[in-house]
Amino acid sequence: MKESLIFGKKKVVTGNHAVSYGVLLSRAEVIAAYPITPQTQIVELLSEFCASGLLKAKFIKVESEHSAMAACVGAAAAGCRTFTATSAHGLALMHEMLHWAVGGRLPIVLANVNRSMGPGWSVWTDQNDSLSQRDVGFVQFYCESNQEVLDTTIQAFKIAETCLIPVMLVLDAFVLSHTSEPVDIPYQEDVDQFLPPYKPKYFLDVNDPRAFGGLTSPDHYYEIRYKIEEAHRKALKVAEEVDNEFYQIFGRKYGLVEAYQCEDARLVLVTSGTITGTARQVIDEERSKGKRVGLLKIRLFRPSPIHLIKEILTKVEKVAVIDRNISFGHSGIFSQEIKSILYNEIRRPMIFDFVIGLGGRDVVPDDIREIIDFTYKADYPQEMVYFRGVRL
């Protein structure tokens, strides 16, 4: 494939390939990955880019996802821009090494295609794989469109390298990963201007030996953890700055969250991933009927954009959180997040939680209409979590 066929054009591409193009344009130097449905196409195309010489990166084939992240840890510690992709059980198998990437302050970018955990065996989408990794310390972005996937991939490297924390970008299995739509593929010069080469201050160098990840006594561990938390707080600012800078060059921005039709809204839906798109259409319809409803899309999950969520949701009476995930024995995970952010506010809304779409069950406009109607009519949430359309 020639560069002239790819760059600076709008192409109809899948979400998976949007990631691959983002990594190509970001000039990743080391890619280590193990194939898993529905992610495989990401690294398949990247391996073709490497084989043809279009991407001058070392592609490391490994025997497991644990090894994939281990290779990324090594490469990033040696000062390389590093990428991997996975899904579901692959991400779960990486778990130990995810902690390594964070504790080692290694700016690895990981694309996770949201796939449900088995058994029941599933290749379809929900968010339990990535949300199970909530507390490892990766930055997490949830994407809505293939364009957002490509743009977030490029932004991810910049945020990771500025804050020295790894970034995970997340896209829904099939609904994005295997869906093709027009994507604006930037020019390489523009991406080069946005994302200069990665030049870490500290890296593995035989001429200047250092140790990474050594034994840390109680005298130091606490401070190291504090610094990771500081890096997350910095990432919140940096993610916003990076998004603005991206807009200056490419004309597109997404925000850390997006408030859609939230002006004067009494009820706001909270969504993430592809359910957001379908919900937009329902919100438009409801607005045209005079209902004061809006939508808050959570794009950045970690670090949590607390101030932005407070700003929007303390003004409304009711919030309906749509969770494509579940923390068994409690509720959907996004609703827990929203509740904890708002609890100490004097003015806070009633928060309803709806768990739907698990295992890739399609989420259609009727589902969202019913959630809006239910929340409108209810005085307060009588259940910690509501399920819709369970067929027993």
Next chain:
Amino acid sequence: MVEIRFHGRGGQGAVVASEILAAALFKEGYYCQTFPEFGVERRGAPVQAFLRFDKKPIVIRYKIYHPDHIIILDPVLLNQVNVTDGLKPNGTILINTNKEISYYSFPNYKVAVCDATQIALKYRLGTKTAPIVNTAMLGAFVRIHPFVSLDSVLESIKEYVEVKKEENILACREAYEKVRFES
């Protein structure tokens, strides 16, 4: 918004056909979204591909339940799959077949026929036992429903088809000429 469903078998190129048509529509100013039946595809098994397009940006992200038109790459599927499921009244059913239109009876729908298998065999697309009929079926479809010009489809074929580009273009053109449909 227009929504189209392709019925084929794994290996016939239904998914690629949907992508080629999407790219052609995009060239002519439409927004588009195309996806396969979400799942595990196997060669020879019934597969579906979906395409929606509009003059406005497409934000919705759910499956297509009520297509405007359907394109059937293997006529045997008519006996195995409820191909008209959810098809809107007056929708077109384009079938790859050597039968006449009158052979089929689909009240409320318009039938179109094209012997894409024979065309694919002529241009040696795929193998004798498993010809790849997707590009021919696209030529037939845009003749019936000129949402896009034949030229845009041919351009997309050049871009998206890796092998036998010229033969695929000839097959697409020939089907464009030979398709029979109720106007």
